[in-house]
Amino acid sequence: LISCYRKPKTKRAKRFLEKREPKLNENTKNAMLIKGGNANLTVTEVLKDIYAVKKPFAVLYKRKNITRPFEDQTSLEFFSKKSDCSLFLFGSHNKKRPNNLIIGRMFDYHVLDMIELGIEKFVALKDIKNSKCPEGTKPMLVFAGDMFDVNEEYRRLKSLLIDFFRGPTVPNIRLAGLEYVLHFTAVDGKIYMRSYKVLLKKSGCKIPRIELEEMGPSLDLVMRRTHLASDDLYKLSLKQPKGLKPKKKKNISHDALGTTYGRIHMQKQDLSKLQTRKMKGLKKRPAEKSAQDGGATPKKLKSA
Amino acid sequence: MAAVRVEAVLAAAEEQEAEKRRSITVEKELELEYDLGNLLAVDRNPPPAAALRGAGPRREALLRALARDNTQLLVSRLWELPAERAGGAGGPLVAQLPEPTFRLPREKPAPKPRPPTRWEQFARLKGIRRKKKTSLVWDEQAKEWRRRWGYRRAGGDPSRAWLAEVPAGADPEEDQFARLRREKRERVARNELNRLRNLARAHRAGSAVPAAPLHPTGHQDRDELRRVARVARVSTASLGRFQPRLPKEPAEPPSRSGGKKRRFQPLLGNLAAERSRQLELLRDMGSKKPVLDITRAVNKQLRQEEAEAAAANKGKKQSKRGKRGRRQQRPGRSGKKSGARRQPQQQKPAGGGRRK
Numbered sequence: 001l002i003s004c005y006r007k008p009k010t011k012r013a014k015r016f017l018e019k020r021e022p023k024l025n026e027n028t029k030n031a032m033l034i035k036g037g038n039a040n041l042t043v044t045e046v047l048k049d050i051y052a053v054k055k056p057f058a059v060l061y062k063r064k065n066i067t068r069p070f071e072d073q074t075s076l077e078f079f080s081k082k083s084d085c086s087l088f089l090f091g092s093h094n095k096k097r098p099n100n101l102i103i104g105r106m107f108d109y110h111v112l113d114m115i116e117l118g119i120e121k122f123v124a125l126k127d128i129k130n131s132k133c134p135e136g137t138k139p140m141l142v143f144a145g146d147m148f149d150v151n152e153e154y155r156r157l158k159s160l161l162i163d164f165f166r167g168p169t170v171p172n173i174r175l176a177g178l179e180y181v182l183h184f185t186a187v188d189g190k191i192y193m194r195s196y197k198v199l200l201k202k203s204g205c206k207i208p209r210i211e212l213e214e215m216g217p218s219l220d221l222v223m224r225r226t227h228l229a230s231d232d233l234y235k236l237s238l239k240q241p242k243g244l245k246p247k248k249k250k251n252i253s254h255d256a257l258g259t260t261y262g263r264i265h266m267q268k269q270d271l272s273k274l275q276t277r278k279m280k281g282l283k284k285r286p287a288e289k290s291a292q293d294g295g296a297t298p299k300k301l302k303s304a
Numbered sequence: 305m306a307a308v309r310v311e312a313v314l315a316a317a318e319e320q321e322a323e324k325r326r327s328i329t330v331e332k333e334l335e336l337e338y339d340l341g342n343l344l345a346v347d348r349n350p351p352p353a354a355a356l357r358g359a360g361p362r363r364e365a366l367l368r369a370l371a372r373d374n375t376q377l378l379v380s381r382l383w384e385l386p387a388e389r390a391g392g393a394g395g396p397l398v399a400q401l402p403e404p405t406f407r408l409p410r411e412k413p414a415p416k417p418r419p420p421t422r423w424e425q426f427a428r429l430k431g432i433r434r435k436k437k438t439s440l441v442w443d444e445q446a447k448e449w450r451r452r453w454g455y456r457r458a459g460g461d462p463s464r465a466w467l468a469e470v471p472a473g474a475d476p477e478e479d480q481f482a483r484l485r486r487e488k489r490e491r492v493a494r495n496e497l498n499r500l501r502n503l504a505r506a507h508r509a510g511s512a513v514p515a516a517p518l519h520p521t522g523h524q525d526r527d528e529l530r531r532v533a534r535v536a537r538v539s540t541a542s543l544g545r546f547q548p549r550l551p552k553e554p555a556e557p558p559s560r561s562g563g564k565k566r567r568f569q570p571l572l573g574n575l576a577a578e579r580s581r582q583l584e585l586l587r588d589m590g591s592k593k594p595v596l597d598i599t600r601a602v603n604k605q606l607r608q609e610e611a612e613a614a615a616a617n618k619g620k621k622q623s624k625r626g627k628r629g630r631r632q633q634r635p636g637r638s639g640k641k642s643g644a645r646r647q648p649q650q651q652k653p654a655g656g657g658r659r660k
Contacts, residue, residue: 005500005503022412022413022414022415023412023415024414026410026412027411086411107409107410108412112409138343139343140343140344140345140375140378140379141342141343141344141345142344142345142347142371142374142375143345143346143347144371145350145351146348146349146350148346149346149348158346159406159408159409162342162344162406162408163408163409166342166408169341169342171400172398172399172401173343173382173399173401174390174396174397174398174399175382175383175387175396175397175399176396176397177396178382181375183367183374183375185351185356185367185370187351187353187356188353188357192356192367194367196368196371198375198379200379203324203327203328204321204327205324205328206383207379207383207384208328208379209327209328209376210372210375210376210379212372214364214368234409237409238407238408238409238410239410239414240410240414241415
């Protein structure tokens with residue numbers, strides 16, 4: 001590999017390469033939004049809106065790229081390698097497939113899954129005139145409909161959508177900042193994606209009452225072609241390295257009732273030489289002591 | 305009387321609570337599945353398909369109601385998480401999210417640890433550990449602490465060295481400065497070569513034996529050439545039996561058995577060989593000298609033990625006594641064996657040696 005024998009000469013280059021190398025805990029996935037050779041207004045608007053939702057973990061390519069992802073994946077893989085993006089959204093339009101959107105992800109810079117969706121209806125961010133939530137908010141994701149579990153292709157689509165819109169993984173979250181929710185409903189062979197702004201209203205108790213206000217892009221999608229990864233490649237991509245598993249604390253066990261038990265390992269103790277509380281009455285008299293030791297007492301005898 | 309009033313009061317309080325809770329409770333047939341680490345909720349209930357078929361504002365209203373219910377359930381769950389006030393009493397309420405449970409594929413495969421270099425293998429075998437060096441060294445001439453190497457190093461700038469002593473056995477006409485420069489260049493080149501060799505070995509180890517057996521540009525190493533030469537010799541019609549060898553090439557015995565360790569001679573073969581073999585056997589049985597070479601055996605054992613000990617103590621703390629101290633501490637050494645230990649220096653190590 002070129003990267004093996006050509007070492008970076010500056011610290012900046014080294015940091016750049018370190019950011020891109022495979023790690024135990026990975027970075028947040030970046031998405032690239034690409035326009036096809038004949039993208040129309042709808043498709044461009046969709047890409048722009050999704051870019052607004054996914055900022056800063058997305059790159060929007062301005063120029064049109066004449067490729068067909070389902071036939072030839074090399075140019076997509078090249079872009080992915082150059083910009084270090086593992087998710088992509090490719091929009092195009094032609095007579096046979098109007099308002100086409102291909103959503104996909106990569107594993108090791110090679111295409112893993114690709115699903116082609118057709119846009120039936122689209123309402124843009126700028127069409128709904130109200131205040132929007134700040135850029136970079138982590139959205140709440142809700143999937144409704146049994147199709148997302150029954151059908152294999154819908155299951156992969158669900159996984160893809162979660163991967164796409166998830167955002168960075170955080171340990172804590174500000175409860176008042178849960179402002180954005182993306183709701184996907186699968187009904188009748190169609191997928192309705194709606195985005196709402198969450199308003200937390202006072203209720204009598206601690207948990208607030210939720211009111212939703214329509215904001216943001218809303219799409220009506222229909223599933224067209226799919227290119228899903230084979231089972232073993234998918235399993236390989238799901239494999240997590242061993243270092244990620246939390247280390248078990250040994251010698252601690254929990255009861256069903258919630259009691260925690262600990263185990264202590266002791267060496268063999270000489271019970272006759274144990275140090276217990278001093279009870280003056282039980283102290284050995286000098287006569288008894290000399291009888292036990294056989295007359296050879298190394299210490300001074302105390303008078304009882 | 306008082307009891308009845310108390311009950312009435314309690315019932316009224318309960319009803320008030322229920323009234324309050326009604327605003328945030330949602331009735332669902334099937335419970336939702338939550339992945340709070342990803343802020344994800346999955347609703348398995350089949351949505352009302354008939355109602356959603358008709359386009360228009362009615363559908364939007366239905367979708368919105370569905371979304372509101374699901375979001376309410378998700379937010380209730382999130383609010384139940386352990387929360388604390390970040391940044392003191394007046395700060396925002398922050399909840400601690402659990403680890404995400406939904407399995408998503410990775411971006412890149414997991415990193416593989418790189419194989420050890422030739423020096424690292426040797427050090428592990430011998431039990432050599434890294435000596436921690438101080439970053440600053442006392443420079444006597446400058447009377448201050450200077451770096452060990454780099455900008456303003458302790459020994460002064462080597463490129464401005466104005467004196468180069470002629471060593472004892474050297475040619476007096478030789479240019480010493482040129483010699484120093486040449487040696488430095490050679491050292492750097494050797495280092496670079498070893499680094500690339502280590503890299504190539506690591507790369508080769510990671511990707512199994514390459515399909516093309518010989519490197520095309522002529523930079524082959526010894527084992528590769530040996531392997532390829534052997535394959536070429538054996539790939540003749542008579543499987544290499546009549547191939548001429550180079551003057552100093554050792555004659556390889558034709559292992560027609562293909563690697564079987566023990567082969568028996570044919571029953572009716574060379575009578576003279578059989579006779580001499582039997583006589584030798586009798587002679588060895590009759591002589592008093594032991595057939596087993598104690599020193600060689602002990603050597604082999606020592607080397608094996610050393611390797612095992614180094615491998616076992618890899619993680620544990622090793623004593624600071626060093627090689628000699630550790631050797632003397634080994635238990636159960638009989639007098640005969642420790643006596644034999646003095647001799648190994650002159651003899652070659654038993655067994656494998658430098659075979660790769």
